[in-house]
Amino acid sequence: MGRARYGKTYIPFTYKTMLPYLALVLLTDILVGYISYTMLVQSRTEMAETNIRTAMQQTRNNIKYQMDEITRMTNSLFLNTTFQNALQFRGDPRENMLKMRDDIVPYMKAPLQLYGNKLRLALYTVNETMLDITGDDMSAPIGRSDYYVLLAASVEATDWFRSVLALNKDKLWVQMDTDRELGNISYFRKLYAADGAQSLIGYLRVTARFDELLGNFDTFPIEQGIALRLMDKGAGTKLYERGSVKEGAQASSYMVITEDIPGSDYAIEAWVPNRYLNKDASKMRRVIVAVCLISFVVMALIGYLVARLSGKKMKRIVSLVRSFQEGNFYKRIGFAGNDEFVYIADAFNQMAQSIQELIRDVYEQGIQKKQAELDVLQAQISPHFLYNTLSTIGSLANLGEVEKVTRMVQGLARFYRLTLNEGQVYIPLAEEVEQVKAYLDIQRVKYADAFQVYLDIEPDILHVPIIKLVLQPFVENIFKHAWFGESIAIRITGRRLGGDRIELKVIDNGIGMRPETLRQMRASASPSDGYGLKNVEERIKLRYGSDFGIRIGSHYGAGTAVELILPVDNAEIREDKKDGEA
Numbered sequence: 001m002g003r004a005r006y007g008k009t010y011i012p013f014t015y016k017t018m019l020p021y022l023a024l025v026l027l028t029d030i031l032v033g034y035i036s037y038t039m040l041v042q043s044r045t046e047m048a049e050t051n052i053r054t055a056m057q058q059t060r061n062n063i064k065y066q067m068d069e070i071t072r073m074t075n076s077l078f079l080n081t082t083f084q085n086a087l088q089f090r091g092d093p094r095e096n097m098l099k100m101r102d103d104i105v106p107y108m109k110a111p112l113q114l115y116g117n118k119l120r121l122a123l124y125t126v127n128e129t130m131l132d133i134t135g136d137d138m139s140a141p142i143g144r145s146d147y148y149v150l151l152a153a154s155v156e157a158t159d160w161f162r163s164v165l166a167l168n169k170d171k172l173w174v175q176m177d178t179d180r181e182l183g184n185i186s187y188f189r190k191l192y193a194a195d196g197a198q199s200l201i202g203y204l205r206v207t208a209r210f211d212e213l214l215g216n217f218d219t220f221p222i223e224q225g226i227a228l229r230l231m232d233k234g235a236g237t238k239l240y241e242r243g244s245v246k247e248g249a250q251a252s253s254y255m256v257i258t259e260d261i262p263g264s265d266y267a268i269e270a271w272v273p274n275r276y277l278n279k280d281a282s283k284m285r286r287v288i289v290a291v292c293l294i295s296f297v298v299m300a301l302i303g304y305l306v307a308r309l310s311g312k313k314m315k316r317i318v319s320l321v322r323s324f325q326e327g328n329f330y331k332r333i334g335f336a337g338n339d340e341f342v343y344i345a346d347a348f349n350q351m352a353q354s355i356q357e358l359i360r361d362v363y364e365q366g367i368q369k370k371q372a373e374l375d376v377l378q379a380q381i382s383p384h385f386l387y388n389t390l391s392t393i394g395s396l397a398n399l400g401e402v403e404k405v406t407r408m409v410q411g412l413a414r415f416y417r418l419t420l421n422e423g424q425v426y427i428p429l430a431e432e433v434e435q436v437k438a439y440l441d442i443q444r445v446k447y448a449d450a451f452q453v454y455l456d457i458e459p460d461i462l463h464v465p466i467i468k469l470v471l472q473p474f475v476e477n478i479f480k481h482a483w484f485g486e487s488i489a490i491r492i493t494g495r496r497l498g499g500d501r502i503e504l505k506v507i508d509n510g511i512g513m514r515p516e517t518l519r520q521m522r523a524s525a526s527p528s529d530g531y532g533l534k535n536v537e538e539r540i541k542l543r544y545g546s547d548f549g550i551r552i553g554s555h556y557g558a559g560t561a562v563e564l565i566l567p568v569d570n571a572e573i574r575e576d577k578k579d580g581e582a
Helices: 013-078 081-088 093-114 159-166 210-214 281-325 340-360 362-379 381-398 402-423 429-447 472-482 515-523 531-544 571-581
Strands: 003-005 008-010 119-125 146-151 172-174 184-192 200-209 227-232 237-242 254-260 266-273 426-428 451-457 465-467 488-496 501-508 549-555 559-567
Touching (some): 013 093, 013 210, 013 254, 081 093, 081 200, 093 146, 184 210, 210 237, 281 340, 402 429, 426 429, 429 451, 429 465, 429 472, 429 488, 465 531, 472 488, 472 501, 472 559, 531 559
Parallel strands (some): 451 488
Antiparallel strands (some): 119 200, 172 184, 184 200, 227 237, 254 266, 426 465, 549 559
16 A cells, blocks of 8 residues: 655555544544433433422322321311310219210311321320320331320420420421331320410320321332432431431432422432433443444445545556656546546646646746736625625515615616726726725615714825725725624725825724734634735735735724825836826
8 A cells, every 4th residue: 555755655645534534433423422322311310300300299299288187187176166175174084084985086086087097196185184095005106097185294294295395386297205216207286275365275296107198109219229308407307218328428429309398397308329310321331332333334444445446546646647757748647437536637637738838938927827816816805795785685675675775786886887997907096985985885775874984085195096996895894893883983094105105094983803803813814814904915015015015003992993005106007007008
């Protein structure tokens, strides 16, 4: 594949192009693979999060509903005057027993039978004549719904009762007595008499199991590492946990989803390990890597075959170039087909045919090249402006603005009549100013009276011949780059600098340029960057020499001033005048 050339290894261009091609294919495969993998993992994570959050919302709604049901249960007892009167009745043991049988026990059993889950309903009465009703052992787990009637004096000395009273709150959910060990929570409230005195007649305590309050755990894959917690936000403590978080695990290893329980200080937390979210990531990664590798191999094989086919024709072209190096200009290339190599061969043959003439006429061709460069630089302006203006005319025509279309077409015709000027390179300054006016008339159709123009040109320099289209590009740049407010002012001045030079200025009060922007515009060779500056400056220097050109002063936020220094007379201008007179 490689041969020695001037002490270096010769490598065909087609194989060199394979390196960036393969690099691009590899980069594309890596990028596509990475994006696909990221999107799949993100989709999997969002789906898992949505499922868990939906389950948590269901759990939150379930616990809120059951807490509300328990609250309504206690309200029914609190508002029952028969129940309250029975609690305050003081008689002999037989009468108290009958009261309890008829007016207390039925009202306690009824809500327990209606409630779906297992509860313990305990009534602590301050009436010491009431009889005790003891149910299941409160230190044992809740196995069935049960009720208790106990004297308040029997628990007043206990730590849990004192701690609850010390909170100085009514109607609160709290873990008391053996609740924490058994995984229970209790609703505690005071019972007041319905009379005007509002005297305390007892305490109600409803105890429920956390697992029944939180509902069904089948929607939470606890076995895959997910942990569900009930948190007391006020105290910052964990009341209940199903599943477990690994000891010493970092919070960054889990996604924590929180749902607040309305009307309470509690919240449900779900700790979802990242390994659960990414459990299918390794499989997806293997599939994506395999697809990307297959894609890379296939594209590399296609690139190699294309390089081989193209390389054969390139070798023939290289062999002919070597013969040209040896001074043989009579060989020709013949390719069949209609691809790029045929065009290259035809161009090569034409080059070989004319190369001797080019050698003989190198000086004349040098002059023609300079003229061609000038023509190309000048030709860049007219199409650029023409396309923009025709586009605007088309838009106005679609909107039915017939008068504006007519004015723009007339202005465009006047502009190009002045621009073409029978093919002359030099025109009087007065005609250049008229051309700028024609351009501004076109812009007035688009912008109405949103800009003002001030002309201040000394009359004695209006006859000075200058190369055409040196002012209009800078005026056009004002509309393209400088205008940032509702209006803008443009000032065009011209004066003689004494002797054989004139100075032209285009000044605006637009946005201006930062110093770095101006430096980049001067350094850039691209026509799109500093279009007017590069074009006009090159034309001035090619026509007049390096002593003449353009200077720009700009202050960001204050405006821009463009200064053109041109000669009054030079040899080319005199020659142009003679040709015109002839």
